[in-house]
Amino acid sequence: MVAFDPDLGERPDSLDALRESIPACDRVAYFNTGATGPSPGRVLDAAAAWERYHKVDVLAEMDPYPVAFDEYERLRERLAAFLGADAEAVGLTESTADGVSAVAAALDWEPGDVVVRTDLEHPAGTLPFDRLARRRGVEVRVVEAPDGRIDADAFADAVADAKLACFSSLSWNYGTRLPVRELCEIAADAGAFTLVDAVQSPGQRPLALADWGADAVACSGHKWCLGPWGAGLLYVDPAVDDDLRPTQVSYRSVDDPGADEYELKAGGARFERGTASLAPHVGLREAVGTLDSVGLDAVHDRLLDLAGRLTDRLDDERLLSPPDPESGLVTVDVSDPEATVERLHGEGLVIRDLPDPEAVRASVHAFNTPAEVDRLAAALNAEP
Known part of the structure; x- marks a missing residue:
């Protein structure tokens, strides 16, 4: 039986191309991947293509169950x-x-x-x-x-x-x-x-x-x-x-x-x-x-570099996660986590608050940019 293989064009093969493929990046500086990541357009297209293939093309030509x-x-x-x-x-x-x-x-x-x-x-x-x-x-x-x-x-x-x-x-x-x-x-x-x-x-x-x-x-x-x-x-x-x-x-x-x-x-x-x-x-x-095409080693290196860039720009006393990041997750002590999340969202910066510890958490992925990280650091440093 023929495998499902939609024509989605060439996959991104660089970190810059990965970012360009993610529609949400055109609207906000997204730092909440640890909750849910923003999908590249081709990912959404693949899921939609399967539904149409299975519920239209397959139904017209063969038994959908073995497919x-x-x-x-x-x-x-x-x-x-x-x-x-x-x-x-x-x-x-x-x-x-x-x-x-x-x-x-x-x-x-x-x-x-x-x-x-x-x-x-x-x-x-x-x-x-x-x-x-x-x-x-x-x-x-x-x-x-x-x-x-x-x-x-x-x-x-x-x-x-x-x-x-x-x-x-x-x-x-x-x-x-x-x-x-x-x-x-x-x-x-x-x-x-x-x-x-x-x-x-x-x-x-x-x-x-x-x-x-x-x-x-x-x-x-x-x-x-x-x-x-x-x-x-x-x-x-x-x-x-x-x-x-x-x-x-x-x-x-x-x-x-x-x-x-x-x-x-x-x-x-x-x-x-x-x-x-x-x-x-x-x-x-x-x-x-898509991640394999870009290279997971490159993804890992970039997200750690960017997470380190963020921790370097924050007061060590407010960092609740390691100053030398072990992942893309960076947790920061603020006086009012929910209010901070709301304020930053108004500035086009998406992070989340945590219940334990009561803090905010930024998720830094390889699709983020140094400029976005610097904006986020400045916004967090402005917190009283």
Whole structure:
């Protein structure tokens, strides 16, 4: 069957061309990619082209179901390669929260079982375990990570008798990188299942999820990858398949839906469900193709340079993230975060406020410019 391959013209092959391809950059200086990234026009065009192709051209010529199922597999292979994982390990989900919740619910829980997480986690990484505590009597231990730094010994003590450990690869509130491989090794030595929230990592630098040693990794492509909403990815090491019993089973999560006794697919695909739109993942495939065309190493170098330019221009006493940035996330102490966000938006600068710590956060991507960074620094320095 012919693969879907819309004619979108040549992909951007430089950082300047990447910026020119993003329509939102014509309207604002956008520094909120850590919440949701602005998509290149070709990403939006790819998603729209799939919908028209599938609902018009395919319907007129062939059965839309096998076409869609073939495309699911092509998407899985391409997006898994971007993550540095085998295709059989990766499932196409809706979001990071979707993946975290699905894995949390798929383990067999007994009263008194222990979950360990850090105090850096987004609600996507806390609410599923709060529910387990209420419904199943699970104990949730929280390891403090001051300023986004986790103490490996404290983590080891907490996870010694735990069933699961959940932590982020990159803290959303401080922009710090956690020692994922080390934490996974500590948890594995204790016999705990490891679930990593990696939503802030894809698109900032090249990844090799298989090297982390995690049992499962949930992420999505609407942030630093610049993809659409609705394109989540769930990595599950097939070696832990027997430990996971999804609470929802449908025809995309099994090998043969018509068999008398179904067999769940390997890896993350066992968490896929029914007739989900392919458009978000088609858009994400174009987004990662665009980043690969520009070069992820170049993207990583530029965003760190620009984030460093911002921190260099701010008072160190107001910086809550590292002065030598480890990512594109820069967190700044201000007297009134919500008012600051509103004021800067009026000046054409888009950032966000954070609940913990109470501060503002700028997300610096490679499509930003030095002039925009200088404007943002000046606006933040004008804060009383």
